[in-house]
Amino acid sequence: MSDAAMEVVKPEMKSYIWLQTADGSIQQVEEEVAMFCPMICQEVLQTGMGFSKAYAISLPQRVNPAILGLILDYCRFHLVSGRSNKEHKTFDEKFIRMDIKKLCELTSAADSLQLKPLVDLTSRALARIIEGKSPEEIRETFHLPDDLTEEEKLEPLRNITDDPHIRLLNRLYARKRKELKERKKLKDVEVEEEPKDERSVEDLLSFINGADGDTKEARTNKNKKKNRRRKDHSKDLSSKNAHENDTELNPLPCSYHNGNFDNALEASASKHSRMQNLPAVNFSPKFEFIDGDIDDDLDPAMKEELDREVEDFARRLNSDWPERMQILSLGQDRRLLPISMNSNGSTHMYTSFDQR
Amino acid sequence: MVTKRGNKNYLRKGRNYVVGEGSNLRGKEKEKRDKEDRLSNLPDELIHRILSTIDAKSCVQMSVLSKRWRNLWTTLPVLNLQDTSFSDPVLFESFVDHVLSHRDSSTNLHVVNFESYDDLQEGDVVDSIIDYITDTPTVTASIRLLSILADQCVVGSLPDLSLCQSLTTLNLSRICAEATPFEIVSLKSLYLIDCNFECGDEEVLDLFEDCVNLRRLSLHNCNYYGGFQTFRIHAPQLTYLSISWMRIDEMFNSNCDIELFTPKLQHFSYSDSDVYEFSSDEDLLSLEEFNVDVLLDEDTDSLVQLIELFEIMGSAKFVTLSTSIIEVMSMFPDELDGRSSPFTRLHDFKLNKDTPSSSTVVPPKVMAYLFGGSPGFWFNRWKDKNSRDNSEGDPEEFQEALSLQPFFNPRGVRNLTLIVDLHAG
Numbered sequence: 001m002s003d004a005a006m007e008v009v010k011p012e013m014k015s016y017i018w019l020q021t022a023d024g025s026i027q028q029v030e031e032e033v034a035m036f037c038p039m040i041c042q043e044v045l046q047t048g049m050g051f052s053k054a055y056a057i058s059l060p061q062r063v064n065p066a067i068l069g070l071i072l073d074y075c076r077f078h079l080v081s082g083r084s085n086k087e088h089k090t091f092d093e094k095f096i097r098m099d100i101k102k103l104c105e106l107t108s109a110a111d112s113l114q115l116k117p118l119v120d121l122t123s124r125a126l127a128r129i130i131e132g133k134s135p136e137e138i139r140e141t142f143h144l145p146d147d148l149t150e151e152e153k154l155e156p157l158r159n160i161t162d163d164p165h166i167r168l169l170n171r172l173y174a175r176k177r178k179e180l181k182e183r184k185k186l187k188d189v190e191v192e193e194e195p196k197d198e199r200s201v202e203d204l205l206s207f208i209n210g211a212d213g214d215t216k217e218a219r220t221n222k223n224k225k226k227n228r229r230r231k232d233h234s235k236d237l238s239s240k241n242a243h244e245n246d247t248e249l250n251p252l253p254c255s256y257h258n259g260n261f262d263n264a265l266e267a268s269a270s271k272h273s274r275m276q277n278l279p280a281v282n283f284s285p286k287f288e289f290i291d292g293d294i295d296d297d298l299d300p301a302m303k304e305e306l307d308r309e310v311e312d313f314a315r316r317l318n319s320d321w322p323e324r325m326q327i328l329s330l331g332q333d334r335r336l337l338p339i340s341m342n343s344n345g346s347t348h349m350y351t352s353f354d355q356r
Numbered sequence: 357m358v359t360k361r362g363n364k365n366y367l368r369k370g371r372n373y374v375v376g377e378g379s380n381l382r383g384k385e386k387e388k389r390d391k392e393d394r395l396s397n398l399p400d401e402l403i404h405r406i407l408s409t410i411d412a413k414s415c416v417q418m419s420v421l422s423k424r425w426r427n428l429w430t431t432l433p434v435l436n437l438q439d440t441s442f443s444d445p446v447l448f449e450s451f452v453d454h455v456l457s458h459r460d461s462s463t464n465l466h467v468v469n470f471e472s473y474d475d476l477q478e479g480d481v482v483d484s485i486i487d488y489i490t491d492t493p494t495v496t497a498s499i500r501l502l503s504i505l506a507d508q509c510v511v512g513s514l515p516d517l518s519l520c521q522s523l524t525t526l527n528l529s530r531i532c533a534e535a536t537p538f539e540i541v542s543l544k545s546l547y548l549i550d551c552n553f554e555c556g557d558e559e560v561l562d563l564f565e566d567c568v569n570l571r572r573l574s575l576h577n578c579n580y581y582g583g584f585q586t587f588r589i590h591a592p593q594l595t596y597l598s599i600s601w602m603r604i605d606e607m608f609n610s611n612c613d614i615e616l617f618t619p620k621l622q623h624f625s626y627s628d629s630d631v632y633e634f635s636s637d638e639d640l641l642s643l644e645e646f647n648v649d650v651l652l653d654e655d656t657d658s659l660v661q662l663i664e665l666f667e668i669m670g671s672a673k674f675v676t677l678s679t680s681i682i683e684v685m686s687m688f689p690d691e692l693d694g695r696s697s698p699f700t701r702l703h704d705f706k707l708n709k710d711t712p713s714s715s716t717v718v719p720p721k722v723m724a725y726l727f728g729g730s731p732g733f734w735f736n737r738w739k740d741k742n743s744r745d746n747s748e749g750d751p752e753e754f755q756e757a758l759s760l761q762p763f764f765n766p767r768g769v770r771n772l773t774l775i776v777d778l779h780a781g
Contacts, residue, residue: 062397100394101394104394104395104397104398105394105397107398107402107406108397108398108402111398111399111402119402119405120405123402123405123406123408123409124406124409126406127406127407127408127409127410130406130407130410130414130418131410131414135417135418135420135421138418138421139421139422142393142394142395143392143393143394144393144395144421144422144424144425145393145422145423146422147422147423148420148421148422148423148426
């Protein structure tokens with residue numbers, strides 16, 4: 001079909017690929033430039049199309065001619081070998097300077113063409129734009145619809161069970177969860193139900209002591225509890241020691257930061273910048289008490305309320321961790337669809353292939 | 357900025373264009389078109405990628421933006437948990453717990469970056485993160501990179517990480533932990549920085565034997581409390597090794613030796629104020645780069661250790677040494693007597709200087725020792741990168757120096773340069 005077109009007649013004559021954008025317009029592009037885009041490359045190799053105007057490769061909907069031009073400029077530069085990293089970086093920095101609307105379109109188009117380096121570049125640029133902005137600013141910049149109710153905005157992280165003290169108790173929750181998980185004996189007597197459970201387990205143990213199977217888990221839990229306690233004890237000691245020795249220990253001035261290790265993974269997680277103070281929603285109130293004295297510093301009225309709340313938690317916490325997660329997610333407004341991160345993850349997002 | 361979005365918009369634009377009032381109407385039309393959500397075209401996956409360089413607190417706060425964004429943070433595959441935007445470590449801990457407990461546990465989590473410079477009150481937040489990772493099956497299977505910087509935090513759950521089948525990179529900074537062997541089979545890169553390890557009484561400490569796929573290992577400024585005599589690095593797949601400022605019981609313990617079993621090693625860097633005794637059963641034939649940055653004492657003990665290290669690293673093609681090595685070698689030339697040049701295939705040699713000063717003079721005997729064993733290594737230029745005048749080296753002097761070397765065999769005209777590099781600390 002297109003073998004003749006593939007043949008290079010003269011040394012100077014280039015091979016071209018024909019591309020069709022969603023608006024119907026067709027253009028021809030140097031083969032090497034077009035093939036730089038994995039999606040186009042794949043199409044050409046799989047279908048054999050693209051070597052004539054009649055059989056142009058249909059590009060995904062998100063790629064319009066103007067954006068395609070930009071993308072091809074990017075490809076044209078980067079496919080040339082022998083350029084230094086600095087040259088590439090300088091080009092990228094200049095290339096990315098455009099208005100936000102275009103940047104978003106470019107990100108979208110690059111994603112649909114599976115041009116990963118460009119997706120990374122544009123994503124990072126968008127991230128730089130987003131961070132440091134207040135929600136209002138972000139909404140304005142990206143024209144996001146302001147479609148949440150005031151209440152939804154105020155309590156973005158409100159627990160589904162609508163517990164008014166959820167935030168205040170999060171810390172207690174964290175500690176209690178762990179303690180109950182390990183079946184550690186609590187120092188406080190506030191959580192009344194817990195000791196009862198403890199005892200029942202121990203009763204069970206004493207009954208079926210020595211038998212395999214059932215008690216194994218309980219036994220290992222108990223052992224774990226013992227170990228944890230010992231560990232916690234030594235932990236406290238060593239952390240105290242660490243504090244005392246802080247002035248004596250002179251850590252050498254080198255501070256290897258995250259940037260030291262290689263970016264083997266897509267998320268170049270080593271190079272995120274620090275967040276400025278976002279004037280946005282403050283979802284955790286300021287705690288004024290310190291760890292060990294947590295219960296003593298609360299006034300009695302609060303304490304009573306806390307007792308009740310913690311009891312409520314304790315009941316919840318007694319179930320296993322996975323069950324607990326289910327309880328929390330029950331009744332959630334929205335069913336969250338799992339997003340699978342397989343290598344072909346991007347392909348099944350597009351409807352473009354239907355155009356074939 | 358108008359982009360082609362099909363013929364419809366063009367027609368509409370034309371219809372609305374009226375002189376005088378046109379600008380208003382056209383403006384409104386444009387405004388309407390511009391009011392489109394610019395990020396709606398991006399799939400969640402892309403939004404996640406964009407957010408992957410932004411800290412988790414901001415990501416969670418973005419849940420107020422719009423309906424679409426409300427729960428986006430619960431499926432983030434990258435969590436950047438940093439305490440820098442929290443005024444209170446207690447708030448930070450509470451936040452971490454909240455994020456983990458409200459996260460959609462059926463979605464993949466690939467990267468966790470945890471950074472805490474404040475004194476963590478309970479010290480359990482790191483353990484709780486590891487617990488979350490190892491208790492949530494989807495996360496255990498999908499976690500690839502875990503980076504923890506927790507100032508003076510005691511971490512107890514490290515051994516649990518052996519459950520993670522996909523963990524390829526582990527970065528631990530400033531933590532305190534028991535020195536239990538890292539049994540993470542999938543691990544390819546391990547970076548331990550500023551950590552304190554509590555070791556037992558064993559004579560030989562081998563922490564990496566079970567990381568059978570380990571490729572890169574970096575130990576920087578770590579302190580090991582224990583009585584071990586040998587620090588063994590058993591890593592058959594290791595290609596990159598960097599050891600610097602290793603301390604035992606907070607001191608440089610010259611009795612301790614470092615045993616290498618790293619047959620595939622390609623890059624070795626060492627930096628300290630003294631040199632440990634290194635040993636290696638096998639020749640490191642794949643070695644390419646060898647960097648040593650030490651400020652040697654002016655005595656022969658450290659020098660001897662260093663020379664032994666040179667023997668092990670003799671196959672290196674690209675060697676960088678600090679100037680104090682040359683200086684101490686020059687002070688004790690007798691130590692070089694009878695020793696053949698350790699480097700057999702030297703390609704490139706650099707000197708690292710901490711401060712810009714006049715170029716270091718390399719005496720002939722030292723030159724012969726360093727370069728004599730590499731056939732074809734030809735002294736080309738002596739270049740000081742930061743000085744204007746390039747003083748040409750004297751080829752005759754070099755030749756003379758090399759002739760002192762019993763094994764020198766001048767053949768080939770491989771042009772190799774001798775560069776003096778200014779090393780920025």
